[in-house]
Every structure is written in C-alpha cells, then in structure tokens.
Amino acid sequence: MKALRCDEPGRLSVIQRDVPRAGPGEVLVRIRRIGICGTDYHIFHGNQPYLEYPRVIGHELAGEVVEAPSGSALKSGDIVCIEPYLWCGTCRACRQGKTNCCRHLQVLGVHRDGGACEYIAVPERNVVSASGLSLDEAAMVEFLAIGAHGVRRSGANASSRVAVVGAGPIGIAAAIFAKVRGAHVSVLDMNAGRLAFCRDKIGVDHVFEVSPDIDDRLNAATDGDFFDVVIDATGSPKAMMKGFSYVGHGGTYVLLSIVRADITFNDPEFHKRETSLLGSRNATRQDFETVLDVMRGGGVPTAALASHHGSIDDAPDLIPRWSAPEAGVIKALVEV
Numbered sequence: 001m002k003a004l005r006c007d008e009p010g011r012l013s014v015i016q017r018d019v020p021r022a023g024p025g026e027v028l029v030r031i032r033r034i035g036i037c038g039t040d041y042h043i044f045h046g047n048q049p050y051l052e053y054p055r056v057i058g059h060e061l062a063g064e065v066v067e068a069p070s071g072s073a074l075k076s077g078d079i080v081c082i083e084p085y086l087w088c089g090t091c092r093a094c095r096q097g098k099t100n101c102c103r104h105l106q107v108l109g110v111h112r113d114g115g116a117c118e119y120i121a122v123p124e125r126n127v128v129s130a131s132g133l134s135l136d137e138a139a140m141v142e143f144l145a146i147g148a149h150g151v152r153r154s155g156a157n158a159s160s161r162v163a164v165v166g167a168g169p170i171g172i173a174a175a176i177f178a179k180v181r182g183a184h185v186s187v188l189d190m191n192a193g194r195l196a197f198c199r200d201k202i203g204v205d206h207v208f209e210v211s212p213d214i215d216d217r218l219n220a221a222t223d224g225d226f227f228d229v230v231i232d233a234t235g236s237p238k239a240m241m242k243g244f245s246y247v248g249h250g251g252t253y254v255l256l257s258i259v260r261a262d263i264t265f266n267d268p269e270f271h272k273r274e275t276s277l278l279g280s281r282n283a284t285r286q287d288f289e290t291v292l293d294v295m296r297g298g299g300v301p302t303a304a305l306a307s308h309h310g311s312i313d314d315a316p317d318l319i320p321r322w323s324a325p326e327a328g329v330i331k332a333l334v335e336v
C-alpha cells in the first residue's frame with residue numbers, strides 16, 4: 001500500500017508499505033481522507049518537538065471499516081473517523097476519563113506512524129462512527145474536536161462573552177463551538193480574510209483586526225469589562241502573553257496553542273482578575289461526539305472549511321505549497 005512519509009525535514013515521499021493486519025480488539029480501516037494541519041506543516045518544516053524521522057504523517061483521518069472484531073457495533077463499509085490519541089487506559093488521567101492527556105499518550109502521525117496511507121489497524125475504542133457524514137466531513141472531526149474541547153474546558157455558556165484570539169483552523173473550531181453554546185463571540189486576528197470567514201460563515205458577533213490600538217478598541221467595545229473567556233489559538237508566545245490582558249475580572253483564559261517557549265504573566269494583573277488559567281490538550285471521545293452531532297445538524301460550514309483537495313500521489317508537492325500563508329488554506333484534505 002501507499003503511505004505518505006516525511007523522510008526528514010523538508011522532504012516528503014510516497015512509499016510502499018505492507019497492509020497491516022488487525023490485531024485482537026483492533027479495527028482495520030481503509031483510509032479515504034486525511035486532513036492536513038499545522039502539526040503536519042511543522043513536521044515537514046522540522047519544527048515539531050520530539051519527533052523522530054522518518055515518520056508517516058496523518059492524524060486527521062476518515063475512512064471505511066474493512067474488518068471489525070466480532071461483537072463490534074462497527075460493520076464493514078461503515079464511514080468512520082479515528083480518534084488518533086492512543087491512550088493507555090490505566091494511568092491516573094485515563095482512569096479519570098482524561099484520556100486526552102494520558103500520561104503515556106501516543107498520537108498517530110506524531111509519536112508513531114500515522115494514517116496517511118491506505119489501511120491502518122487501530123484499537124476499536126479509537127474508531128468513531130461517522131454515519132450520515134461525507135468522508136470530507138468525517139476527516140474534519142478531529143481538529144473541530146480540539147476546538148470543542150477548549151470551549152468545554154472554558155465553561156462558556158449563553159451568558160458568556162468569549163474572545164477567540166487567532167482565526168486559524170483551531171480558532172475557527174473554537175469560535176464555532178462557542179457559538180453552539182450560545183455565547184457572544186468575538187474573534188481577533190491580523191488576517192482580514194480569516195476574520196471575514198468567521199463573520200460570514202460562522203456568524204460570530206464581532207471581529208477585530210489586531211492593530212496597535214487593539215486594547216483601546218476592546219476596552220470601548222466591552223465598556224471596559226473585556227471578556228469572560230479568552231481562548232488563545234495563535235501559536236505565538238507573544239500573543240499568548242498578551243492575551244492575559246484581554247481576560248475580564250473573574251474570567252478564564254484557555255491556552256489551546258502549544259509553543260516551545262516559556263509563557264509569563266504579570267502576577268498583580270493576574271491576581272486582580274482572579275484569572276482561571278487552563279491548558280487544553282487534544283480532545284476526548286465526548287468532544288468527538290459533540291462535533292458529530294453538531295455536524296449532522298448542519299451546524300458546521302463544512303464545505304467552506306474544506307478549502308483545498310489533492311491526491312496522496314500529489315501530496316509531497318502540495319503540502320509545501322499549502323503551508324504557505326498566501327495559499328489561503330483553511331483545511332486541506334488528501335484523498336486516498
């Protein structure tokens with residue numbers, strides 16, 4: 001079978017691999033769509049910490065069941081997406097249901113070879129039925145679930161004033177699920193095109209193009225209260241540190257971004273607000289199910305999100321191009 005491998009930073013190739021066999025308790029899935037995201041671009045450019053090369057990429061995965069364990073609710077031909085976080089089930093976090101931050105977590109396409117290939121065998125508990133959805137939609141569940149998880153962590157509800165900082169795919173996902181909870185949502189970014197997308201396709205309440213006078217504009221727009229919930233999805237240490245000042249008194253700051261840096265804040269300002277500070281990592285099965293429900297109800301502008309398509313054969317040429325900001329990619333999908 002074909003597999004899309006990052007051989008070393010800067011070099012992708014389509015290689016041949018044996019078709020895997022499903023072990024006990026595993027499902028064999030024929031992969032049909034692979035979403036490409038910031039993590040993949042970082043792997044390609046050599047910016048992903050702790051990654052060993054070569055690595056078959058792919059963690060945003062959708063396909064069809066080929067073979068499921070006997071007694072499984074999954075049947076051959078079912079459209080599924082894959083929860084790419086292989087959690088141990090025995091560590092303290094897993095025992096508390098926090099499988100997204102398992103102590104021994106292995107993410108497909110990062111810590112071990114991923115699903116950018118024709119077939120993959122994964123534990124049944126990592127396979128999620130996406131019945132009623134298209135393959136494109138099923139391949140977008142994972143990144144949306146990351147946004148949905150951050151919003152769930154925040155506790156945002158219909159009376160919350162939420163600011164999402166950074167309108168890349170993860171920020172867009174957070175904005176969608178903050179709207180689903182009925183919150184009043186503002187999005188901040190430097191890119192006017194991304195902000196227009198959030199306004200026109202997601203229906204967020206306000207967009208703010210970040211400029212040197214942003215503090216004054218947010219102050220004026222909120223009567224000096226700022227935001228009950230601030231969700232950072234910038235991937236920028238500078239922006240993450242700046243975001244503390246957007247949190248209102250009694251508010252919550254959720255860091256979806258992960259960066260290779262120390263993040264610092266001014267303690268008197270932090271304490272004055274009694275800020276709640278939360279990290280948000282990956283997603284759980286519950287978040288996948290939330291995304292699937294909202295998608296099935298038509299609450300996600302999936303056609304607009306799926307901005308670019310290409311075949312696995314063309315992916316070594318396309319991925320470097322998709323990674324350029326001027327390509328205007330929201331979500332690129334590789335077809336197998």
Ligand SMILES: [Zn+2]
Nearest residue numbers: 037039060143
């Ligand atoms: Zn991703």
Ligand SMILES: [Zn+2]
Nearest residue numbers: 088091094102
């Ligand atoms: Zn665990």
